[in-house]
Amino acid sequence: MSDIETLKAEIKKLSAKSVNAKMNLHDLSEDLPTNWQSILEVAQETYNTFKTLEDARKKLKELEAGAAA
Structure with missing residues (x-):
């Protein structure tokens, strides 16, 4: 399975x-x-979860941009 x-x-x-x-x-x-x-x-857990999700989405965009180049 690829990184993406x-x-x-x-x-x-x-x-x-x-x-x-x-x-x-x-x-x-x-x-x-x-x-x-x-x-x-509960608020901190929610914040951490969404922060992790956002970071993963940014990383995916970077990987996809690198793969397209």
Whole structure:
């Protein structure tokens, strides 16, 4: 499997993980003020997930641009 294909598979997994993180944050917000103590933890996890996804997408663009050159 090429680096591009491997990265695409990773992005697919990260996309699913990001949707789950987004839903966790959404669910937490709906339940406020219950569990307000977990806001920072859930928000940080969501941020990290989306940051990792964005970084992977940037890397994929770079790899695809390099492959096209």
